[in-house]
Amino acid sequence: MRPRDLGIVIGSGRPGPHNAIxxxxxxxxxxxxxxxxxxxxxxxxxxxxxxxxxxxxxxEPVFRRPLFAGCHRLNGNGELTGLEWVRESGLLxxxxxxxxxxxxxxxxxxxxxxEVRQREPAEIYWSLPVVGETWDGVLNDxxxxxxxxxxxxxxxxxxxxxxxxxxxxxxxxxxxxHGFKGGIGTSSRVAVVAGAPLVVGVLxxxxxxxxxxxxxxxxxxxxxxTAAEVPLPGRGEPEPGAPPPGxxxxxxxxxxxxxxxxxxxxxxxxxATFGIARTGGVGEHxxxxxxxxxxxxxxxxxxxxxxxxxxxxxxxxxxxxHHIDALFDAVVEAxxxxxxxxxxxxxxxxxxxxxxxxxxxxxxxxxxVAG
Numbered sequence: 001m002r003p004r005d006l007g008i009v010i011g012s013g014r015p016g017p018h019n020a021i022x023x024x025x026x027x028x029x030x031x032x033x034x035x036x037x038x039x040x041x042x043x044x045x046x047x048x049x050x051x052x053x054x055x056x057x058x059x060e061p062v063f064r065r066p067l068f069a070g071c072h073r074l075n076g077n078g079e080l081t082g083l084e085w086v087r088e089s090g091l092l093x094x095x096x097x098x099x100x101x102x103x104x105x106x107x108x109x110x111x112x113x114x115e116v117r118q119r120e121p122a123e124i125y126w127s128l129p130v131v132g133e134t135w136d137g138v139l140n141d142x143x144x145x146x147x148x149x150x151x152x153x154x155x156x157x158x159x160x161x162x163x164x165x166x167x168x169x170x171x172x173x174x175x176x177x178h179g180f181k182g183g184i185g186t187s188s189r190v191a192v193v194a195g196a197p198l199v200v201g202v203l204x205x206x207x208x209x210x211x212x213x214x215x216x217x218x219x220x221x222x223x224x225x226t227a228a229e230v231p232l233p234g235r236g237e238p239e240p241g242a243p244p245p246g247x248x249x250x251x252x253x254x255x256x257x258x259x260x261x262x263x264x265x266x267x268x269x270x271x272a273t274f275g276i277a278r279t280g281g282v283g284e285h286x287x288x289x290x291x292x293x294x295x296x297x298x299x300x301x302x303x304x305x306x307x308x309x310x311x312x313x314x315x316x317x318x319x320x321x322h323h324i325d326a327l328f329d330a331v332v333e334a335x336x337x338x339x340x341x342x343x344x345x346x347x348x349x350x351x352x353x354x355x356x357x358x359x360x361x362x363x364x365x366x367x368x369v370a371g
Contacts, residue, residue: 001344002166003216003337006366010217010340011333013189019337020164021055021201023188024255026296028056029203030159031170031184032151041141041352049140049351050147052107053170053184054155055096055203055253057294061118063127066091069294070266074273078249078288081108082130090262092294094129096253097155098171098184098205100140101133103147110152132251132290134207136174138233139351164203167345172205174351176248177343178222178280179211179232181357185342189330191258193323198258198297200330202272206342207248208287213280216340219369222280225361233357249288250276250339254331259297259317264324269293271328275335293331 003010004019016023031053037046057067069092071083081104086092094115099107111129119125136142155170164186168174172183188201211232214222232245252272260268269291276289283289298316319327343360350356 001362002341003344006362008217008366008369010337013191013330013333016188016190016199016201018163019188020186021188021203021253021255022161022164024199024201024257024296026058027201027255028159028161029164030054030155030157031165032154032158033169033173034146034151035173038350043141044144046141046144047352048146049174049349050100050103050136051170051173052147052151052155053098053172053205054152054159056159057092057095057255058296062095063093063115065299066093067294067296068260068262068265068298069292070262070269071293072266072269072273072291074276074289075283075287077286078133078290079104080130080132080251080290080292082128085128086292092130094127096292097129097131097152098251099131099133099147100142100171100174101135102142102145104131104133106147106149107131107152110149113149114153114156130292132205134175134205134249134251134288136207138176139349139355139357140174141352166341168347168349172342175205175207176233176357177206177339178209178214179227180343180360181346181349182206183342183346185338185345187334187337187341189334191326191330193319193326198327199256200327200334201255202331202334202338203253204335204338204342205251206339208250208289209248209281210245213282215278215280216365217369219371221365221368224368225364230358230361233355244286247284247286250281252291252335254291254293255296256327257296258319258327260295261318264319265293265295267324268327268331272331272335274332275339278332278336279339
């Protein structure tokens with residue numbers, strides 16, 4: 001279920017046909033979801049509630065035709081590997097993968113291995129994959145590190161340019177958002193700039209926020225759906241060593257077909273954080289809130305073939321900054337809707353030690369927003 005299925009319209013912009021990041025031509029998304037076992041936590045055995053999500057920025061390997069990219073940090077208690085090279089070069093040269101905090105390494109290594117298989121044996125190169133994380137240890141045996149390299153390959157094999165599965169899937173399987181079950185969410189907007197349609201798509205892995213701050217379409221939903229009505233994740237009693245409310249993170253991936261330069265990608269990434277704020281996120285001390293934006297509008301940035309000399313000049317296009325506000329509006333709305341969609345799509349889940357994470361109740365939400 002998605003917000004628009006309930007008649008909840010966020011913002012005034014028009015979504016693309018899938019209302020997903022895949023509305024940006026060439027972008028594909030795949031998931032590998034791991035759900036195994038029930039009962040008490042036994043580190044290394046489970047229960048397992050985790051997975052991997054992969055975003056493929058273009059149909060061919062992106063290292064062959066890099067994309068301009070930029071990034072932004074709202075709060076840095078998290079990880080999105082490869083960002084230093086994105087900042088330095090202004091380029092995205094690998095797919096993007098999302099998983100849990102303790103599985104970043106294995107997924108990163110698996111992306112290197114994937115690239116090795118795409119390259120010619122004689123090529124000399126390096127790979128700095130982009131892999132993001134949020135912490136799913138409330139529901140998942142995170143210390144058991146159950147994600148394997150094969151799960152990354154499964155996610156890549158499942159990529160599609162159509163509708164994107166949301167909620168408790170892929171890297172979002174064990175995530176919690178504003179005290180409700182969270183996970184993967186996506187949305188898009190079509191901005192018209194000088195008569196031409198430009199698409200902005202967003203995908204989030206939402207694992208952040210406090211219940212009392214949750215806001216949907218301007219309505220303070222979290223003040224109405226309190227823990228007395230829908231309990232916070234737990235077993236009904238205080239958890240020893242439980243993380244404080246609001247602990248968690250969100251990773252936001254922004255894609256656009258606009259012809260943006262790296263500096264403009266970074267500006268668009270920064271504006272996505274307004275979408276986080278509009279749903280009640282404040283970038284708490286223990287939250288890792290990281291955004292990566294890539295643009296497909298300059299599609300002619302080839303990596304030189306082995307042994308060849310790179311071109312001295314490239315023909316580039318760039319959106320005039322006087323028109324960029326339309327993209328800012330689009331990314332704010334799409335981020336806000338993607339977060340809400342992640343909570344609505346996620347079903348109630350029982351995790352390790354019987355801990356229960358409830359979904360955001362759809363009909364209750366509809367009634368509150370309708371007012």
